[in-house]
Structures are given as structure tokens and as C-alpha cells.
Amino acid sequence: xxxxxxxxxxxxxxxxxxxxxxxxxxxxxxxxxxxxxxxxxxxxxxxxxxxxxxxxxxxxxxxxxxxxxxxxxxxxxxxxxxxxxxxxxxxxxxxxxxxxxxxxxxxxxxxxxxxxxxxxxxxxxxxxxxxxxxxxxxxxxxxxxxxxxxxxxxxxxxxxxxxxxxxxxxxxxxxxxxxxxxxxxxxxxxxxxxxxxxxxxxxxxxxxxxxxxxxxxxxxxxxxxxxxxxxxxxxxxxxxxxxxxxxxxxxxxxxxxxxxxxxxxxxxxxxxxxxxxxxxxxxxxxxxxxxxxxxxxxxxxxxxxxxxxxxxxxxxxxxxxxxxxxxxxxxxxxxxxxxxxxxxxxxxxxxxxxxxxxxx
Ligand code: F6P
Numbered sequence: 001x002x003x004x005x006x007x008x009x010x011x012x013x014x015x016x017x018x019x020x021x022x023x024x025x026x027x028x029x030x031x032x033x034x035x036x037x038x039x040x041x042x043x044x045x046x047x048x049x050x051x052x053x054x055x056x057x058x059x060x061x062x063x064x065x066x067x068x069x070x071x072x073x074x075x076x077x078x079x080x081x082x083x084x085x086x087x088x089x090x091x092x093x094x095x096x097x098x099x100x101x102x103x104x105x106x107x108x109x110x111x112x113x114x115x116x117x118x119x120x121x122x123x124x125x126x127x128x129x130x131x132x133x134x135x136x137x138x139x140x141x142x143x144x145x146x147x148x149x150x151x152x153x154x155x156x157x158x159x160x161x162x163x164x165x166x167x168x169x170x171x172x173x174x175x176x177x178x179x180x181x182x183x184x185x186x187x188x189x190x191x192x193x194x195x196x197x198x199x200x201x202x203x204x205x206x207x208x209x210x211x212x213x214x215x216x217x218x219x220x221x222x223x224x225x226x227x228x229x230x231x232x233x234x235x236x237x238x239x240x241x242x243x244x245x246x247x248x249x250x251x252x253x254x255x256x257x258x259x260x261x262x263x264x265x266x267x268x269x270x271x272x273x274x275x276x277x278x279x280x281x282x283x284x285x286x287x288x289x290x291x292x293x294x295x296x297x298x299x300x301x302x303x304x305x306x307x308x309x310x311x312x313x314x315x316x317x318x319x320x321x322x323x324x325x326x327x328x329x330x331x332x333x334x335x336x337x338x339x340x341x342x343x344x345x346x347x348x349x350x351x352x353x354x355x356x357x358x359x360x
Contacts, residue, residue: 005035005109007310009057011072012043012119016141016153016287018295019072022114024062025303031059033311038106042075043115044082044122047102048095054106067296070288072114079255081122100130109133110310116140116151117335120318124331127316135309136318136331137302141286144188146337147329148320152302155294157184157286158194164282165199165232172230178220178275180233182262183282189341191286192236197351203233204351205265208341209359213242216265217272219357233269235261242268301326 009026011019023039030037037057040046046053066073080086085095103111110133113123120136127134138145141157161183172179181201185191189206196204202223205211220231237258238246247260259281266277291299302319305326309317317328341348351358 003033005030005033005310006038006107007035007307008038008040008054008103008106008108008111009074010040010043010046010111010113011074011076011139012113012115012123013076013078013140014116014287015070015072015076016139017070017156017289017291018152018299019074019076019114019139020066020069021291021296021299022137022139022152022303023057023072023074024066025300026112026307027057027059027062029304029307033307035307038108039074040106043077043119044099044126045077045080046075047099048080048082048085052102052105068290070290078118083122083125096126096129099126100132103130103132110135110315112137112306112310114139114152116142117145117338120145120331120335124316124335133310133315134331135306135315136334137299137306138318138320138334139299141184141191142186142188143190144186144339145318145334146339147318147334148322150294150298150321152295152299153287153291154190155298156289156292157191158198159292160286160289161191161195161234161282162198164280164285165195165201165234168232168280169200169230172232175276176229178231178233178266178269178273178277180235180262180266180269180277180279181282182235182237182259182279184258184286185236185238186258187238187340189236189239192234193341193345193347193351196234196356197347197354199234200232201234201356202231203357205233205235205239205359206341207236207238207240207246208343211239211357211359213268213272215357215360216269220269220273220275222355231275233265235265237261239265 041053114137139152143154249259262279
């Protein structure tokens with residue numbers, strides 16, 4: 001068919017809900033145009049492997065459950081930067097040319113990368129070095145990619161965290177406890193702020209704002225004076241201790257991830273208020289469920305627009321959500337404008353207006 005293209009698609013970085021909905025949208029839209037879609041396995045790892053790891057994605061395989069399915073059917077990786085790849089012997093090697101070679105071997109006219117800012121930085125560098133026509137679809141539960149109101153996966157993570165508060169509230173009330181819920185988000189407090197408001201939290205702590213135990217204790221004291229016997233505290237994983245460091249856990253292979261601030265705060269709050277406290281660390285539950293309708297919708301709109309960008313020969317662009325519609329922006333700018341919660345964010349005003357303690 002005239003104008004037929006072969007496009008590659010990969011998911012990169014941490015998974016989230018809605019990735020499969022985005023892949024499906026790309027496959028459906030490409031089929032409308034008579035194009036072939038090559039699904040690359042495990043992010044850039046599929047292009048590093050020899051033989052290459054990929055499969056041709058056909059629309060007939062996507063008519064069932066895929067839209068609703070969490071995770072990514074292609075697999076993903078958040079390790080192994082190809083420009084500084086850790087080799088088995090402990091050395092570090094630049095393997096970027098192998099990936100570029102992989103794209104050439106597959107005969108790709110363009111590549112759609114579904115990722116966050118870290119993945120986009122790597123994919124863009126590869127694209128520039130190898131002349132790859134790149135289009136990006138933003139995904140991350142952290143919602144920290146710049147120039148888009150939402151990334152795929154954020155809405156589901158907020159829904160899960162909100163539901164956790166819904167489930168914690170009755171047990172908190174039954175035992176007159178202060179419940180601390182630790183949520184993900186890396187250096188951005190979007191999940192904590194959104195879920196905290198939606199789930200009726202009394203205290204929301206985010207990495208962008210500083211807090212004091214006295215401030216938290218004063219809020220809990222006011223709650224008690226108003227006749228309520230329990231309180232809900234939401235804390236974002238990268239919030240610092242009073243000593244000024246973020247709590248981290250080290251996993252096998254030396255990988256470090258945020259974790260532990262909930263336990264720290266629980267002890268401090270118990271000490272300052274004499275309340276019985278309990279901690280829930282929500283963790284990867286925020287990433288793994290069925291996507292909400294909104295994540296499916298955003299993912300579908302992003303997938304269609306990404307293919308249309310390729311049809312129009314517009315590359316080095318990221319699809320984005322703005323003012324109720326899909327637009328596209330330069331990937332470079334989206335990476336640069338990393339999006340944390342701003343003090344001027346209307347939701348900060350909302351939370352303060354509700355009497356929620358956000359910091360001093
Ligand atoms: O970036 C998404 C995210 O879920 C963060 O919120 C969290 O800090 C991190 O990834 C966890 O990474 P991993 O899946 O490697 O444990």
C-alpha cells in the first residue's frame with residue numbers, strides 16, 4: 001500500500017495502568033492507515049538482544065481484554081541505560097549503537113516510546129544519534145512529566161490511594177487511631193495531594209512543602225476538639241525527615257527506592273499526640289490495577305494522536321493533555337519542565353481551604 005509504514009512501539013520505565021490501552025490505540029489507528037506495528041519487548045532491552053525481541057502487533061489480538069488490563073503486555077525496564085550499560089563483569093559500556101542497529105534491522109520508519117521523563121531523555125538521545133523518528137507518549141503514576149496535565153497511569157494511582165483512605169477511615173474511627181498512608185510519587189506530591197483531598201485526609205505531606213510535628217499535632221488536636229476520634233494522614237514517599245533526609249530502602253543489587261517515611265512519622269505523631277498510630281505503605285498496588293475510565297480515555301487519545309503525528313511527519317514530539325484536548329509539544333521541553341506541585345497549584349489552595357494541614 002502506498003505510504004505504508006512500519007512503526008515500533010515500546011514501554012519504558014516503571015509500569016502503570018493504561019499502558020495496554022495506549023498500545024491498543026496505536027495498533028488500531030495504525031491498522032486504519034494500513035501500517036505495521038512492531039512491539040518491542042522490555043523497552044530498549046528488546047533492541048539490545050540478539051536476536052531482537054519483538055512481535056508484530058495485530059488489531060485482531062486486541063479486541064478482547066487488553067483495554068482493561070493493567071501492566072504492559074510488552075514488558076518494560078527501568079534499568080540499563082544504554083549509554084552507560086552495566087555489564088556482567090562490572091564494567092560500564094556504551095551500547096547505544098546496538099539499539100540503533102536494532103531499529104535499522106527492524107526497518108522502522110518511526111518509534112513510539114511510552115515513558116516518563118527519564119526514558120524520554122534516553123530515547124531522545126538515541127533518536128538524535130541514530131536518526132530515529134521518535135514520538136513520545138507520557139506515562140507515570142507520579143504525573144511529573146512537564147507540559148501535560150496528565151500522564152497515563154496517574155488517575156488510576158490516585159483512585160487506588162483514595163480507595164485506601166476510604167478503607168482506612170472506618171477502621172481508624174473504630175479504634176480511635178491516627179492512620180498514616182504512605183504513597184508513591186517520587187519527588188512530586190501529586191498522588192498524595194489529589195488522593196488526600198478526595199479521601200478526606202486531615203494532613204497531607206508532600207516533598208515540595210516543609211512541615212513540623214508541632215503543626216501536625218496541632219491539627220490532630222483541633223480534630224479531637226471538634227469531637228472526632230481519628231485522623232487520616234497521607235505522606236508522599238520522598239518527604240524528608242525533620243533531620244532533612246529522604247528515607248530510602250536498598251534492594252538486591254544496590255537499587256535504592258524511597259520508603260520508610262510513614263513509619264518515621266507514625267512514631268513522631270504518636271509521641272507528640274499520644275495517639276495510637278498505624279502505617280499503611282501502599283506501594284506497587286498503585287501501579288498494578290485495571291486502568292480507570294479516565295486513564296483508558298487519555299491513553300486511547302494519546303495513542304491515536306501519536307500515530308497521526310507520524311502520518312504528518314512530526315517527530316521529536318510528545319503527545320500531551322491540555323484544556324480538554326490532546327496536543328503535542330517538543331519532547332525536549334517536556335523533559336526540562338519537570339512538574340512538581342507548585343505552591344500556586346489550585347489544589348494547594350483547595351486543601352488549605354478545607355483546613356487540611358499541608359505544612360507551615
Ligand atoms: O516512578 C514510578 C514509581 O512507582 C515511583 O512512584 C516509585 O518511587 C518508583 O517508581 C518505584 O520503583 P520500582 O518499581 O523500581 O520499585
